[in-house]
Amino acid sequence: CGEExxxxxxxxxxxxxDELDTETTIGLLAHVVEGLPEPPPSDPxxxxxxxxxxRDPYRAVRLSAARCLLALGPGPEDAEALHxxxxxxxxxxxxxxxxxxxxxxxxxxxxxxxxxxxxxxxLSAAKHPGSASPESLARALTHDEPVESLDAIIEALREIxxxxxxxxxxxxxxxxxxxxxxxxxxxxxxxxxxLSAVLKQRKDLPETERLVVQALLGEPAEDxxxxxxxxxxxxxxxxxxxxxxxxxVVRQLPWTTWLEEDPERYVELAAQSATASGSRELLPTLRSxxxxxxxxxxVRAAGExxxxxxxxxxxxxxxxKNPLLFVLIIENLGKIGGPEARQQLQTLAASEEEKxxxxxxxxxxxxxxxxxDEFFRQAIxxxxxxxxxxxxxxxxRFTRKRNMAALAQLAADPVAAVAExxxxxxxx
Numbered sequence: 401c402g403e404e405x406x407x408x409x410x411x412x413x414x415x416x417x418d419e420l421d422t423e424t425t426i427g428l429l430a431h432v433v434e435g436l437p438e439p440p441p442s443d444p445x446x447x448x449x450x451x452x453x454x455r456d457p458y459r460a461v462r463l464s465a466a467r468c469l470l471a472l473g474p475g476p477e478d479a480e481a482l483h484x485x486x487x488x489x490x491x492x493x494x495x496x497x498x499x500x501x502x503x504x505x506x507x508x509x510x511x512x513x514x515x516x517x518x519x520x521x522x523l524s525a526a527k528h529p530g531s532a533s534p535e536s537l538a539r540a541l542t543h544d545e546p547v548e549s550l551d552a553i554i555e556a557l558r559e560i561x562x563x564x565x566x567x568x569x570x571x572x573x574x575x576x577x578x579x580x581x582x583x584x585x586x587x588x589x590x591x592x593x594x595l596s597a598v599l600k601q602r603k604d605l606p607e608t609e610r611l612v613v614q615a616l617l618g619e620p621a622e623d624x625x626x627x628x629x630x631x632x633x634x635x636x637x638x639x640x641x642x643x644x645x646x647x648x649v650v651r652q653l654p655w656t657t658w659l660e661e662d663p664e665r666y667v668e669l670a671a672q673s674a675t676a677s678g679s680r681e682l683l684p685t686l687r688s689x690x691x692x693x694x695x696x697x698x699v700r701a702a703g704e705x706x707x708x709x710x711x712x713x714x715x716x717x718x719x720x721k722n723p724l725l726f727v728l729i730i731e732n733l734g735k736i737g738g739p740e741a742r743q744q745l746q747t748l749a750a751s752e753e754e755k756x757x758x759x760x761x762x763x764x765x766x767x768x769x770x771x772x773d774e775f776f777r778q779a780i781x782x783x784x785x786x787x788x789x790x791x792x793x794x795x796x797r798f799t800r801k802r803n804m805a806a807l808a809q810l811a812a813d814p815v816a817a818v819a820e821x822x823x824x825x826x827x828x
Contacts, residue, residue, distance in 0.1 A: 403440065406432045410446050417449065423460050426453060430467040434498035439473040451477045454484065463488050471499040478506070486516040496523035504531035511540040519549050526555030534560055538568035550583055557587050566594035570602070574609055578642065585616050592617045608635050612642050621648040629654065633662065637669055644676035651679050659685055663693060671697035675704045683707045694720060696728055703732025711740045718744075727759060734763025742767060746775055749787075758786050765790040770798045777806045785815040792818060796825030 409429050413420065433440065453465035454477060466481035485497060500506065500520055510521030511532055518540055525532035537560060541553070557569065569591060573584050588595060595617060599610060608631070615624045628639055628649075643649050650673045658666045667689055674682040675697070683705060690698055690713040699717075702710040714729050714736075730748060733741040745767075748760035761779065764772065776794040779787055792810055795803040810822035 402432060402436050406436060406440055410443065414445060414449060422453070422456070423458060423464070426450070426461055426464040426468065430464045430471065430499070433468055433471045439471070439502060442473070447472065447475055447477070454480055467497070467499040470503060474505055482517065489516050496520055496527065500524060501527065504528045507532035508536040511536040519552060522549060522552035522556045526552055526558070529559035532556065534562035534564045538564045541568040541572040550580065554583055554587055558590065561591060561594060563594045563597065566591045567598050570595060570598055570613070588613065588616050589618070607631065608639050611639050615643050615646060615649060621646075621652055624649050625652045633665060637665065640669055640673060644673045647677035647679055650674070650677040651681060655682055656685055659689065663689060667693045668695050668697040671695065671701040675701045678705070680705050683710070687713060690714070691716065694722070694725060696725065699725065699728050699732050703735035706736055708736055708738045708741070711736060711738065711744075715744050730759045730763050734766040737767030742769070742772060754784060758784055761787045761790040765793045768794045768797070773798050773800070773803055777802060780806050780810055785813070785818055788813060788815070788818045789821065792822045792825055796822070796828070
């Protein structure tokens, strides 16, 4: 077993160390002791021998000795061993070293430092809840860590509910770029009680930040909405853009009034909010704006929310001289589906422009019904292999005899991707 191997190896090392290959033997000893379920009994002679190797001229020997000593448990060599370990991984560590996996006593020490040490401190605190003090965690919440540290920070904070941590967490959250804040939001909710108390004490917070955090903490949606309405338009937009995924707030906002008063300011925000929150009740208002404000987010909202009544307006917009909008409309007609969208996509698929035809076939394939399989059977010899790939997707969905025959032909396609997918469809 591991313990017997460790004892035999350590005894062999202490007896014959002057005759052994130091690098190989200590490296093996480190590997074995790191794999033990618990630290072995203390052996002062072994520790002393390994401590002498912390200054060995060979880097690999120094590192293996450091790993051994740290895995053996607390000792006077910890600081020197940690320095060697940190130097070996540089500025971007990715995991908690095995030699630290049981060292719960080091969590606070690691968190008080920077770089690899602090990252390991968060990982250790996450692995062993309660090993780090709230005070150490609070002091460690700074923004000079690599982005990879955020997951470790989240896990470390998950089991800690403390007013000390809550205050530091709030500052840490507000200091992050907006796109990186999402991961911390579940932790904010778990710290709800302490954070609510912190918010009451903090008079320096901008109203926009206070509103967002209070919404995340579950303050009644009607109260949040009433305060959003009172904000200046620019601040209002800022807050709503960060609460798009909260349907209970989004659905109560006076969108119709705002869009009538200032459509240019609110049209894209309304579309984004409707999409993120799944608010289909906003579709009639958004649909009515498509002709006047053909914004990409309006097109996406129609597609993501499956607004078939928006299809006529989307088809009219195909005549606009906007290549990006043209592509977006084709993609979203495929998401919406229905007879009118499918007919338009068939028309576009007949285009002599290769790119348009390819996009139309792909979009049509995503919403095709059995009524479309004849259209795809006729395209199995299309010159564009991506079109033929779309044919496979549709014909494999509707397993009629004529479709199977077409798939058999596609299984011999010269393009491997088409042939393999057709063969798979036949087998399925």
